[in-house]
Amino acid sequence: MKTTKLLIMAGLLICSAGIRSQETTVTVENRRIVMEEDGDRLKVRVYENNRERPLVFEGHYREGQIYERRERAIHLPLPFRRPRFDPHWSGFGFGYAAVTNGLGLDQLNDIGAGRLITDASFEYNFNFYEKAFRLDKTGKLAIVSGFGLRWTRYRVDGAYYFRNDNGFTSLHPVDEGINFRRSRLNMTHLTIPVLIEWQHHQNLFISAGVVGAVKTRSSSQIIYTNRGKRKTEIMDRDLNLFPVRIEFLVQAGFDWIGVYARYSPMELFESGKGPKVHPVSLGLQLHF
Numbered sequence: 001m002k003t004t005k006l007l008i009m010a011g012l013l014i015c016s017a018g019i020r021s022q023e024t025t026v027t028v029e030n031r032r033i034v035m036e037e038d039g040d041r042l043k044v045r046v047y048e049n050n051r052e053r054p055l056v057f058e059g060h061y062r063e064g065q066i067y068e069r070r071e072r073a074i075h076l077p078l079p080f081r082r083p084r085f086d087p088h089w090s091g092f093g094f095g096y097a098a099v100t101n102g103l104g105l106d107q108l109n110d111i112g113a114g115r116l117i118t119d120a121s122f123e124y125n126f127n128f129y130e131k132a133f134r135l136d137k138t139g140k141l142a143i144v145s146g147f148g149l150r151w152t153r154y155r156v157d158g159a160y161y162f163r164n165d166n167g168f169t170s171l172h173p174v175d176e177g178i179n180f181r182r183s184r185l186n187m188t189h190l191t192i193p194v195l196i197e198w199q200h201h202q203n204l205f206i207s208a209g210v211v212g213a214v215k216t217r218s219s220s221q222i223i224y225t226n227r228g229k230r231k232t233e234i235m236d237r238d239l240n241l242f243p244v245r246i247e248f249l250v251q252a253g254f255d256w257i258g259v260y261a262r263y264s265p266m267e268l269f270e271s272g273k274g275p276k277v278h279p280v281s282l283g284l285q286l287h288f
Contacts, residue, residue, distance in 0.1 A: 087132040087144040088205050088251065088258060088287045089193060093125030095260070095283015097152050099268055101276055111275040113160075114171040120155035123281050127191070141198050144207060148191040152279075156183040161235045162220040169240045169274035179225040186221060187241065189213040193249065206252045211262070213245045240273035242266055247279070256287045 024035045036043040044059045098118055100108050109116040127148030135141045156162070160171040161183040174180050195209035220236045251260035262281045269275060 085132050085134050085139045085142050085199070087130045087142065087146075087197060088199075088207060088253065088285075089130035089144050089146045089148070089195070090127045091125075091256075091285055091287035093123075093127070093260070093283055093285035095123050095125070095262075095281045097121045097123040097154060097279070097281045099154070099275075099277035100280055101278070108280075111171070111277055113275075115157040117155040117157050121153060123150055123152045123283065125150050125191075125283075125285065127285075132197070135196075140200065141196070144195045144197045144209075145193055148193070150189045150191050150213065152187040152189070154185040154187075156185065159183070161222050162239055163236045164238050164240060167240070167273060169269055174222060174224075178222075181223045181225060181230070183220070183222045185239070186217075186219050187215060188217040189215055189245075195249065195251075203255050205254075205258070208248075208250045211247045211249045213247055213264075215241055215243050215245075240270045241268065242270055245279075251285065253285070253287075258285045258287060259283070260285055 025032060032047045034045045034047070036045075046058075096118065098109050098121060099111065099116060101110060109118050109121070125148055127146060129148075130144060130146035132142040132144050135143065156171065159174040159180045161174060162169055162185050163172045165172070174183070190213070192212040192214070193209060194211075195207045197205060197207035199205035218237060218239055218241050219234045220239060221232055221234055223230065223232050225231065245264050245266045247262050247264040247266075249260060249262050251258050253259060260281075260283055262279075264279045266278070267274075268277050268279050
């Protein structure tokens with residue numbers, strides 16, 4: 001029945017396109033299809049390409065009714081339908097943010113004059129747009145890009161905060177007499193990925209590539225208590241952070257949930273204007 005409808009639809013399209021002849025013939029692989037219009041009746045006949053072979057199918061369309069006659073089964077090629085590819089970039093994510101100046105764990109979050117608190121430094125991802133460019137017909141491999149936003153909050157260990165002093169960003173002690181609670185380095189980035197993703201039946205996936213991170217905001221904050229009320233004060237904004245950074249990203253997962261690891265070969269601060277540390281992160285991403 002599907003073949004019948006396909007053939008009759010093809011005939012209707014040809015007739016509606018402006019072909020007014022009584023008979024139209026097309027050839028598809030080794031099949032010869034003859035479409036004949038006679039008043040309000042459309043007749044479709046299918047032959048073997050060899051004229052000596054018998055008729056294998058005949059269908060009529062008249063006044064909303066379909067009539068057909070088959071001599072034997074026929075198989076006509078249908079247009080190729082590319083498998084669906086569901087990229088894994090858009091979604092919400094949460095991870096631990098850190099910095100490193102070497103390969104050892106003892107160098108994680110070490111920034112020279114002080115340290116960051118590993119279990120209190122976080123990043124949040126909101127990836128709001130994605131686009132896949134398939135590389136093969138199987139629907140398993142594609143280049144994935146898009147846009148996202150990332151909020152990073154580095155928690156400073158001790159009563160210190162980041163400040164730009166004469167062109168160099170470093171940690172400075174909080175003034176005495178303040179009921180200090182905590183200090184943070186905040187950053188917001190626009191992220192643009194270029195990833196190669198492989199997936200198996202749209203469930204298991206692995207992707208890797210580079211992410212461009214464009215800084216949109218940054219600040220050094222301290223939080224303290226004054227007369228029983230919590231206060232937040234911005235200590236500095238010009239912190240010599242790289243305005244544009246390139247990062248390496250690897251992620252893997254199943255269906256809508258995945259894990260990721262990120263590392264930047266570029267330093268967090270501009271060369272010679274801050275501690276020589278590289279951003280790293282590890283987290284969980286929920287895709288939609």
